Amino acid sequence: MGHDHSHGAEANRRRLSIVIGIVSFVLVIEVVGAWLTGSLALLADAGHMFSDLAGLIIALIATIVASKPATDRQTYGYQRAEVFGALINGLILVGVAISVVISAILRLASGTAADVHGGPMLIVAIIGLIANIVALLMLRPAASNSINMRGAYLEVLGDALGSIAVIVAAVLILTTGFQQADSIASLIIAAMIAPRAFSLLRDVVRVLSESAPADTDVAQIRQHILETPGVVAVHDVHVWAITSGAHVFSAHVVVEPSVLTSGGAGRLLDDLGGCLSTHFDVDHSTFQLEPAEHAEHEDHSHA
Template identity: 40%
Template sequence: MSAGHSHDHGAADAAGPGDHRTKLWIAFGITAGIVVAQAIGALLTGSLALLTDTAHALTDASGLLIALIAANLMMLPADPQRTWGFRRIEVIAALGQSTLLLVVGIYAAVEGIKRLFSPPEVPATELLIFGVIGLLANVAAIVVLSSSRGANFNMRAAFLEVLADALGSLGVIIAAIVMATTGFLQADAIAGLFIASLIVPRAIKIMRETTAILMEFTPQDLDLSEVREHIMGIEHVLDVHDLHASTVATGLPTISAHIVLADECFADSHAPKILRDIQNCVEHHFPISITHSTFQLETQSASEAESPAIRHE
């Protein structure tokens, strides 16, 4: 038996975590300032919309702090005890952020429904002022993070947090204008529900995606049945089993399998060429380019001798 491992260093470097810490520090500083300003505004006005947006901003600031910690850990090199380094910390950080967002969203929804039936008096002018402050600050944070929003899960979660918070501040502003011009006090509760409607679906989406990675589900856009079919189409390949694919972190999919070859491939040294063909197949023939691949080449007799308990077709 023989095994092969493919690791394209150029591709791996390109898929590296990248250093986005400066942008995260700036966004964190802006968001922390928003929390202080809006907390003061929520105490002065008693507004649910502003209180919810403050809680959202606090969650964002916490999330950005987690993102900063994750960004620092992601830059640490791999070692024999941590063979992937801390690359997966971005996934854990995004899952933590989305969980916090979900809690805030559910609270805002419950409190908003209550206030629809019993709206408190809210000073519209003060509410408008704090809403504008929050919106301007969030727009500044969006500008800082926008160019790196697609870099990894960590940065995407951070960007989406400040984007949703900006929309929340816009909701606060609209509620203040409606209350000032019409006296419709339920506008504050409706704005709170609007913010909740922004938070909950986004939080669930990120939770679903990050959980799929932690559970080592097959990467999106990769059909393992198609992968198996392609490998089986290579000459002298008799079988493919124990085929697994997962994602370590953003831009880092991996695949492994046991490949059964005809016995003569090992006798005439043809096996290494087949291995290169398989590695080339998974790197270039599918929507996701997989440069981290590990394949164990087996003779048919060796494959049949494997324990059924550990063999997975």
């Protein structure tokens, strides 16, 4: 089933606008809380929250740009702006993870425990967790069909997990006086950020390098085409994505002579396009129909 990107982009903009307001509120609370409590974990979570806010703003801009119509210069439109937004988000996450690790290691290596006030730290972390859960519920419906929205969702998910780590650290400080729990919690936050950042960057690289989408089986597509009545062979098969959920396909299809002489080319094209749209979530497909004698002298340098 194909995705309605113009309608989806409008809904995504509404979700992002609401989440940006929530994240901005929590960021202010966490910065003030980190200053009042001396908590590195809260400061790390605030730093992560700041990167999320920047990333969410980038994601919002990307959805606005991506909704612009195609032109003679940008023939596929601007949907790939979402991918560049996800790229920036991933790089921001990597930078935050590195800075948090350095700060935590320096504090632990100094051997002197910081005087962290566990009570206010716990209250701020709980507020942050509640706000992040609300933001996650807003973003979750769009996270499965947009790489840009998935990046935003993952960032807020990391914030929620970070808030949980801060809550645990605050409870330990309050109950045991173990002040180093604050620095350890900040390292845990960094450890949660890094894998998600690299996963997002991996997906961005897959799109920008025009690799076949991870959920697409090219061999299976080829088999479906070959099983279509009137098809003799298929070559020069290409499958890639403009952005997440916007798959593109092209192929040269060798057909029986009767398909071209009897006027059946239009019906065959409808069958092939319908097959890809129904079974493989490909709405934009291009087929070059050709007789066997034409295919024989082509240089088949592709799949």
